[in-house]
Structure formats: C-alpha cells, structure tokens
Amino acid sequence: MAKQGILIVLSGPSGAGKGTICQELLRSYPELNYSISATTRPARVGEQNGVNYWFISRPEFQKMIENDQLLEWAEVYGNFYGTPCHHIAELLNSGKDVVLEIDTQGAAQIKKKFPQGVCIYIAPPSLDELAKRIHKRGTESLENIKTRLSSASGELTYVHNYDYVVVNDEVQSATNKIIAIIIAEKCQVVRNIATINNILSNAKKNF
Numbered sequence: 469m470a471k472q473g474i475l476i477v478l479s480g481p482s483g484a485g486k487g488t489i490c491q492e493l494l495r496s497y498p499e500l501n502y503s504i505s506a507t508t509r510p511a512r513v514g515e516q517n518g519v520n521y522w523f524i525s526r527p528e529f530q531k532m533i534e535n536d537q538l539l540e541w542a543e544v545y546g547n548f549y550g551t552p553c554h555h556i557a558e559l560l561n562s563g564k565d566v567v568l569e570i571d572t573q574g575a576a577q578i579k580k581k582f583p584q585g586v587c588i589y590i591a592p593p594s595l596d597e598l599a600k601r602i603h604k605r606g607t608e609s610l611e612n613i614k615t616r617l618s619s620a621s622g623e624l625t626y627v628h629n630y631d632y633v634v635v636n637d638e639v640q641s642a643t644n645k646i647i648a649i650i651i652a653e654k655c656q657v658v659r660n661i662a663t664i665n666n667i668l669s670n671a672k673k674n675f
C-alpha cells in the first residue's frame with residue numbers, strides 16, 4: 469500500500485498573505501497538489517474558473533452541502549467557500565500531498581474530521597501591516613476592508629488550535645519555513661511505520 473500523503477492546511481486572517489505564500493509554495497514544491505475550493509463569490513478580474521476557484525451559484529453550493537460533497541465549508545464575509553472532497557481522498561491514498569488555503573472556521577472543521585492533517589497558521593507581522601496589505605491589494609470595497617480588519621484581531625486568538633504558526637514578514641522565508649514543516653512531518657515515526665517494519669524485517673532475515 470502506498471504511504472498516505474499529507475493534508476496541509478494554510479489558514480489565518482484575510483490579508484496575512486496565505487494566497488501569495490501558497491502560490492510560492494506550489495512553485496518551489498511542485499509535487500504538492502492544490503485543492504481548488506468552490507465559492508459563491510463572484511470572480512475578480514483575472515480569476516479563472518477551475519484555476520483560482522470553482523465559481524458556483526448558491527443553490528449549487530447548497531446542493532454540494534446536502535450531498536456531503538464538501539470536506540469543510542464556511543460562510544466568509546457573506547459568501548460561501550468550501551473544499552470539494554472528491555479527488556482529495558484519492559490523492560492522499562495514492563501518497564500525494566495536498567494543500568488547502570482556507571479560513572479559520574474551515575481549518576477547525578478539518579482538524580476535527582482529520583486530526584492527522586497539518587494545520588499551519590499564517591500570521592501577519594502586525595495588525596497595522598495587515599491593514600496596509602488589504603488596502604494595497606485593492607480588490608475589496610471600503611466596507612469589506614473594515615469587516616476583514618475587525619474580524620482579523622479576533623481570528624488571531626484561534627492560533628492556539630493550530631499545529632504551527634508562521635509569521636509572514638517575508639514571503640520567501642515564510643514559504644521556506646512551511647517547506648521545512650512538511651519535510652519534518654514526513655519524517656515523523658507514525659508516518660513511517662511501514663518503512664520501519666520493512667527495515668526491521670530485512671534486518672531479521674540478514675542477521
């Protein structure tokens with residue numbers, strides 16, 4: 469049986485830089501598989517269906533919930549977002565690693581359903597920096613920016629439910645830390661029982 473892949477969850481407040489880090493992670497670690505979320509949010513300029521998200525209607529999203537097709541889902545700033553389950557189990561069972569980039573509500577659901585998942589909290593260096601980044605991104609209305617900032621300070625307290633925290637003060641160094649976490653997780657004894665047993669049974673045969 470192939471070794472199980474690792475489910476890596478990148479989460480944290482909006483504007484912490486999860487998306488940028490995730491892109492950099494996929495560039496530097498191409499064997500990772502990105503899980504494309506479904507959302508009812510309208511596509512932003514430059515976003516593509518099936519690349520950034522699966523852009524679907526509210527009734528379609530509701531149907532996915534009813535049919536148990538989402539590993540987790542949440543309402544974030546008035547829109548629905550969720551992780552489609554088909555494909556993920558298949559990838560993990562064939563030894564492939566999968567990365568999710570989701571909000572803190574979704575990460576809590578994954579930790580409950582899938583405790584062996586590795587949850588990494590991406591924190592901004594400060595709330596001032598977070599505000600600067602959301603303004604600079606220029607994709608949100610002033611109203612939306614206010615909502616995102618006011619929920620961010622509360623969301624920072626969720627960090628205690630995660631396995632790791634990475635402060636995003638610089639994208640490359642934050643990405644390198646995440647790669648180091650993945651490599652360390654792959655070396656955990658519990659994830660290598662079959663390999664260890666194999667070494668031990670060969671040792672018994674030879675001596």
Ligand code: 5GP
Nearest residue numbers: 482505541542544549550551569570571574
């Ligand atoms: P945005 O609208 O800026 O693309 O995303 C808003 C928030 O939704 C971000 O915090 C993002 O991480 C989160 N998000 C994206 N996809 C998912 C998902 O599948 N599930 C959950 N729970 N949150 C998601």
